[in-house]
Amino acid sequence: MEIKKIHWMGIILSLVIIILSLFFIETKFFFFMIGIGILIGVSPFVYSIIYETKVSNEKEEMFLEFSRNLVESVKTGTPISKSIVNIKDKSYGVLSQHVEKLANQISLGIPLNAALKTFSREVNNKTISRALTLIGQAERAGGDIGRILESVTEAVRMSEKLKKERKATISTLVVQGYIIFFVFVIIILVMQFQIIPMISGIADVGIEGILGGETATGAGEEVSVSFLYLLLVQGFFSGLAIGKLAEGSIKAGIKHSFALMLMSFLISAIANIVFGS
Numbered sequence: 139m140e141i142k143k144i145h146w147m148g149i150i151l152s153l154v155i156i157i158l159s160l161f162f163i164e165t166k167f168f169f170f171m172i173g174i175g176i177l178i179g180v181s182p183f184v185y186s187i188i189y190e191t192k193v194s195n196e197k198e199e200m201f202l203e204f205s206r207n208l209v210e211s212v213k214t215g216t217p218i219s220k221s222i223v224n225i226k227d228k229s230y231g232v233l234s235q236h237v238e239k240l241a242n243q244i245s246l247g248i249p250l251n252a253a254l255k256t257f258s259r260e261v262n263n264k265t266i267s268r269a270l271t272l273i274g275q276a277e278r279a280g281g282d283i284g285r286i287l288e289s290v291t292e293a294v295r296m297s298e299k300l301k302k303e304r305k306a307t308i309s310t311l312v313v314q315g316y317i318i319f320f321v322f323v324i325i326i327l328v329m330q331f332q333i334i335p336m337i338s339g340i341a342d343v344g345i346e347g348i349l350g351g352e353t354a355t356g357a358g359e360e361v362s363v364s365f366l367y368l369l370l371v372q373g374f375f376s377g378l379a380i381g382k383l384a385e386g387s388i389k390a391g392i393k394h395s396f397a398l399m400l401m402s403f404l405i406s407a408i409a410n411i412v413f414g415s
Contacts, residue, residue, distance in 0.1 A: 145182045152179025169366075170407040177400060184396045191390050193232055194263055200233040201266045202298060205291035212287055218273075219244050236261055251278060269294055301385075308384050315380045319398055322372060323405060326365050331413045366406050373398030 152175045159171035207228060211221035226241035236257055243253040251274045258270045269290050374395045381391015 142186075145186070148179050148182035152176060167411070169363075170411065173403045173407060177403065180396070184392060187389065188393045191385075191387075191393075196232050197261060197263050198265050198294070198298060200230040201261075201263075201269070202291065202294050204230050204233060204237060205269070205287065205294060209287045209291055218287070219250050233261070250274070265294065265297060305384055312380050312384050315376060315383075316398075319373065319376050323369060323402060326369055327405070327409055330365050331409065366403070369402040369406055370399050373402045 155171060155175035155178060159168055159175065162168045162171060204225070207225045208218070208221055211224055212218055216224065222237075223241045223245055226238050230237050239260075240253050240257045243256065244250060254270045254274045258267045261267070272290050273287065377393070377395025377398045378388050378391040380394040382388050384390070384394075
């Protein structure tokens with residue numbers, strides 16, 4: 139991933155907030171500000187990943203439309219190179235500039251295979267690259283290019299259909315995953331603000347001997363911090379699992395991980411400010 143201006147801005151703002159948090163080091167706001175600083179620094183990178191995933195999906199959808207138009211043109215008896223030039227002015231969303239460049243290269247006399255390789259490299263999508271490789275090999279080998287193009291288009295269409303069906307089918311499990319995680323958060327908060335204080339109250343009678351000199355309050359604070367770490371770790375891996383189930387990609391799960399970790403941190407931090415001693 140290329141680090142852009144927005145990433146540097148996030149990093150700088152994050153450092154500023156973390157430095158400011160040092161002035162609140164002995165207050166309950168210290169960890170809250172540290173967490174906010176880290177989240178601000180990470181946010182631009184998470185946004186970039188989400189945006190790249192969205193663009194990748196749109197590329198596959200637009201390539202399917204491009205393939206259909208190409209098949210229709212080739213079936214009329216127009217050579218594939220001429221067909222690409224003829225359909226270049228149609229709208230293909232994020233692929234439009236790549237299709238125009240492909241057509242311009244062909245118009246300048248660049249061999250179709252070389253132009254397709256450039257197209258594949260710049261689009262940078264595995265599904266599209268496989269399809270373009272098949273098209274290039276079919277054009278070089280000869281034969282019924284129209285039928286081959288139709289088969290490639292059908293394969294891409296089927297791949298898109300399966301992705302959408304899996305996403306629709308698994309959506310219920312995604313919702314269940316979020317619900318289960320929030321139940322887990324509630325259990326942790328109940329333990330932190332009900333059970334731990336209760337144990338601390340009992341421990342005031344004779345806990346020092348059991349804890350080896352540590353105060354019950356200190357032990358409670360350590361357990362509270364451990365609970366926050368537990369929530370963040372649980373949120374991170376739960377998000378990855380949700381992304382893998384819903385979209386078949388761990389990378390796609392980063393947005394779920396970020397959302398769960400953000401909500402975990404905010405809920406825990408606000409609860410500590412409101413209910414903490």
